[in-house]
Amino acid sequence: MKKVFRLTFLTTIWLLLIYSTYELGMWQLHRAQAMNVATAVKPDQPLIALTDVASAGMNLPIKAINRIVYADGIYSTSYIARDQKISEGKLANLDVRLLKLSSGHSVLVVRGVASEPLDVINSDIYLTGRLYPRQNVDRAFAKPGELSRIDPALVVSKENPFLYDGYIVLQSEKIGGKSSSNTSFIPTPQISQQVAGFYWQHISYVVVWWFMGALLLIAPLFPQFRKPKKVLKSGVKK
Template identity: 30%
Template sequence: MYRFLLTRQWLITMLIALLLIPATIKLGFWQLHRHEARVARNELIGKALTDPPVPYDALSSTPGFAVPKDLTWRAVTATGEYDPAHEFVVRKRTDSNGSIGYFVVTPLKLSDGKGTVLVNRGWVASGDGATQYPPVPAAPAGEVALTGRMRADETYGASGIKDRSGLPDRQFNLINTEEQAKESGTALLGGYLELAATTPAPADQPQLIPEPNHSDIGPHMAYAIQWWLFTAMIPVGVWVLARREAKDRAKQTGEAETLAEPVPA
């Protein structure tokens, strides 16, 4: 009844099914690992944001310091005076609504004399054109106390941003302390501070960057379950097709035998 399974067509079908099963299982585990990584990232960010703030230079005390993952988003404080002469903007950055503009980055000379920190003061809209420096609220004068989040230097390799030369004056593609140290001749502590609050509060300032969303786990677990359900459906589907063809062949054989029977005289 099932001898048709040995035909070329069915052997190819079953071979494809056998190849699909391990592939879909692997895809399911891939999505599971992405889910686990997302959950671990959210937990890390949540812990970093809720831990008591510490002075920035207690974590990054030297130029070139590479901020590790467990310190990224760490709540930090800094006290000092802004250096508006070396302020710059970072191109093609979006606000919470997806509008394209600039990040405003201003160096802060720490009051304890331990160095200078880049501070991302927030987002501003584009001005008259990409070649013009955008309208930027002035950095507060005098000594200020900041709270914010520690961030690692951006790099072309990690960000996927292309390294483009010939940009307008004081416009850059990345927030990178090594690049800015060469540009300004100032020794900068590694990483940078993403501003959350300023004391005393300025009358006008760029749009502050909101905290990262660390509650959304994404759809990866649902995708993993879908792949594994599809895995289970493959042999079931082959069995259903085989049963259907077996019934069709049996029906065709019965009809052929009926037609072949002699008609009584």
């Protein structure tokens, strides 16, 4: 009776371990699939006002990243952001402006590739562009009138105490009610909000868990896991 109970108990544990490795593998597979969907490029949503998706002085909401927004105001300050990546393997110096809205709040705007000296623009501005999160890593050593990275924290001052987080990269611009002749626009692709490498990390976990399950499945075939046979010692007659 004890032998049957022990065999049943060990078999149950063995099957539970195999089932657990299978389920853990499926869990990692589902996470990889969910991440793949989350990082896929999505169709752009309708044009929306900057003030409807973000608030000045607050962190940029995740839902606002990659949105095509519009805003109007005047350019109050101009900067150059050097050594910015605009495409694979291509760096450029960018024309960055501080757009002051009618509310008194401001937002950083990337007009495109900088042509030095920067154009002076005093007219009213209406623009559309894609909203990106602020940069956290310096791209270059900044001199006066330059930005080491495109980050509103670098331009906060008594005159501009409340800025919108992130920055807008232009897609269209009207100056004084007329379409801008600006031809230095840069590409505005959607950015991924996840690290692509994590997808393959989850896939590797799937392989590991299912490999362990396969080892457990064939474990009874190995002699080491079988009950050792008793060795009968033969007596020695004197």
